[in-house]
Amino acid sequence: MKWAIFTFSILAVLVTTACVFASQYTNLETNSNVTTYIEDSKFPNIEIETEIGEYARYNYAIHFPKTKNDSINKTIKSFVSEQRDAFLNHAQTLKETDEHYSELALDYEITYLSDNILSIIFRESTQFIGEDTQENSYTFNFDRQTGEKLNIEALLIDEEAKDQLAIIAKRNILQNPGVTYLTENFEQDTNNYSFFNFADSTLNITFDTNLIQQPSGEAYVVEIPYCKLNGIIKESYLSSQVQKSSNETAILSEEISNTEQKETTSTLIPGEKYVALTFDDGPHHELTPKILDILKKHNALATFYVLGNRVQCYPDIVKRAYEEGHEIGNHTWDHPQLTALSQEALLQQLNKTTNLVASITGEAPATLRPPYGAMNDTVKQLANMPLINWSVDTLDWKHKNKQKMLEIVRNTTKNGSIILMHDIQQSTADGLEDIIVELTNQGYKFVTVSTLLQLENRTTNINGQVFNSASNL
Numbered sequence: 001m002k003w004a005i006f007t008f009s010i011l012a013v014l015v016t017t018a019c020v021f022a023s024q025y026t027n028l029e030t031n032s033n034v035t036t037y038i039e040d041s042k043f044p045n046i047e048i049e050t051e052i053g054e055y056a057r058y059n060y061a062i063h064f065p066k067t068k069n070d071s072i073n074k075t076i077k078s079f080v081s082e083q084r085d086a087f088l089n090h091a092q093t094l095k096e097t098d099e100h101y102s103e104l105a106l107d108y109e110i111t112y113l114s115d116n117i118l119s120i121i122f123r124e125s126t127q128f129i130g131e132d133t134q135e136n137s138y139t140f141n142f143d144r145q146t147g148e149k150l151n152i153e154a155l156l157i158d159e160e161a162k163d164q165l166a167i168i169a170k171r172n173i174l175q176n177p178g179v180t181y182l183t184e185n186f187e188q189d190t191n192n193y194s195f196f197n198f199a200d201s202t203l204n205i206t207f208d209t210n211l212i213q214q215p216s217g218e219a220y221v222v223e224i225p226y227c228k229l230n231g232i233i234k235e236s237y238l239s240s241q242v243q244k245s246s247n248e249t250a251i252l253s254e255e256i257s258n259t260e261q262k263e264t265t266s267t268l269i270p271g272e273k274y275v276a277l278t279f280d281d282g283p284h285h286e287l288t289p290k291i292l293d294i295l296k297k298h299n300a301l302a303t304f305y306v307l308g309n310r311v312q313c314y315p316d317i318v319k320r321a322y323e324e325g326h327e328i329g330n331h332t333w334d335h336p337q338l339t340a341l342s343q344e345a346l347l348q349q350l351n352k353t354t355n356l357v358a359s360i361t362g363e364a365p366a367t368l369r370p371p372y373g374a375m376n377d378t379v380k381q382l383a384n385m386p387l388i389n390w391s392v393d394t395l396d397w398k399h400k401n402k403q404k405m406l407e408i409v410r411n412t413t414k415n416g417s418i419i420l421m422h423d424i425q426q427s428t429a430d431g432l433e434d435i436i437v438e439l440t441n442q443g444y445k446f447v448t449v450s451t452l453l454q455l456e457n458r459t460t461n462i463n464g465q466v467f468n469s470a471s472n473l
C-alpha cells in the first residue's frame with residue numbers, strides 16, 4: 001500500500017468514524033446506481049451525509065458532514081464532488097476484468113468542534129483496477145461564525161506571530177534527532193503550513209515529506225499545546241467552548257517502569273507526626289509557583305498530582321517542583337473518570353502522563369491519584385502503582401474560602417493524614433501558609449506521599465493498593 005504525502009499516521013489510530021454514532025437516517029434518493037442518505041452524528045447540529053455509487057466496474061462510498069452553515073457545506077460538497085468525479089472519470093476509462101473493480105472510499109473525522117471552529121480530516125482510499133491502493137488525507141478548518149475556510153495565516157495575530165510559530169515548530173523538530181531536513185528553513189514559509197488541524201489540546205501541523213523526513217517514512221506532525229499559542233493565534237480560535245468530549249488523540253506510548261523510590265526512609269523518625277499535603281489538577285502558571293514558594297519558605301514537602309495536558313504547558317514548573325524535593329504524581333492526562341474508559345484508553349491516560357513527567361524530571365511518577373477518586377479492579381490492576389485517595393478533604397474547589405479550608409484541616413488532620421487540595425485555586429494558594437503554620441504548631445512534619453507510604457506495607461508490593469492515609473502511623 002502506498003501512502004501519499006499528506007498521510008496522518010498518528011491520527012490513524014483515532015477511533016471515530018462517521019457512522020458509529022448514527023441513530024437514525026433519512027433516505028434522500030435512490031436510483032439504480034446512487035443512494036444518498038443523512039444520519040445524525042454525535043455532534044450537535046452536524047449530520048452525516050452519505051453517497052454510495054454502485055456500478056458494474058467501480059463503486060464508491062463517500063461520507064461527509066453537513067452543518068447548519070451553507071457556506072461550509074458548499075465548500076465541503078464541492079471538495080467531495082471533485083474527488084468523486086476525478087475517481088469516476090478515471091475509473092470509466094479502465095477496461096473491465098472479471099475479478100476486479102475500482103473503488104473509492106472517502107470518510108472523515110471531526111477532530112475539533114467549538115463555537116468558532118470546525119476541524120475536519122478527510123481520509124480517502126482509492127483503488128483502480130490493476131493499481132495499488134492510494135491513501136490520502138485532507139484537512140479542513142472552518143470559522144463556524146463566518147463559514148470561511150481557514151488557512152494558517154487567518155489564525156495568526158500578526159506578521160510577528162509567523163516567526164514565533166516558526167520558532168516553536170523548529171524547536172519541536174530539533175527535539176527529534178532522527179529527522180532530516182530536505183528543505184532548509186522551510187518552517188519560515190507559512191505556505192508549508194497548509195495541513196493543520198485542531199485537536200483536543202494541541203494544534204497539529206503536518207509537514208510534507210518533501211520538506212522533512214523521519215525514519216519511519218511517515219509525515220512529520222508538530223503538536224503544539226494551545227497554551228503555547230497565546231499571543232500567536234487569535235484568541236477567538238483558542239478560547240471558545242469545545243463541543244464534544246475529549247478524543248483519544250494519544251498514542252500508546254512505551255510504558256516506563258517506575259523507577260526506584262527515593263531513599264527517604266531515614267527522614268521518618270519514630271514518634272514524630274507526619275502528613276502529606278497533596279495538590280491536584282495543576283500545574284497552574286501562577287498559583288503553583290506561589291505554592292512552591294510557600295512550601296520552600298517552611299521547608300515543607302508536598303505531592304503534586306499533575307494532569308499531563310497541563311504539564312505540557314508548564315514543564316518548567318514541574319521541573320522546579322521535582323528539583324525542590326516534591327513528589328510528582330500521576331493524575332491522568334485530562335481528568336477523565338477512569339472507570340468509564342476502555343483498557344486501552346485508560347493506559348493511554350496513565351502512560352502518556354507518566355512518559356511526559358519522566359521526560360521532564362527523569363523519574364516516572366510512583367503514585368496515581370485517579371480523578372474523582374474513581375477506581376475499580378481494572379484501574380487498580382493497570383495502574384501498576386499505589387492509588388492514593390485522601391483522608392482530609394479540604395473541599396477547597398467548592399467553598400474557595402481559606403478560612404473554611406483551615407478549619408477543616410485543623411479539625412480533621414491526624415498522624416498519617418493525606419490532605420487533598422488543588423493548586424489551581426486562588427484561595428488554596430492564599431490559605432496554604434496558615435495551614436502549614438497551624439499543622440507545624442500541632443507538631444506535624446510534611447512529607448511526600450511516597451515517603452509517607454514507606455511506613456505502611458514496607459515488605460509487600462503495594463502496587464494496585466489504595467491508600468487514604470498512612471494508618472499504621
Ligand code: ZN
Nearest residue numbers: 280281371372
Ligand atoms: Zn482532579
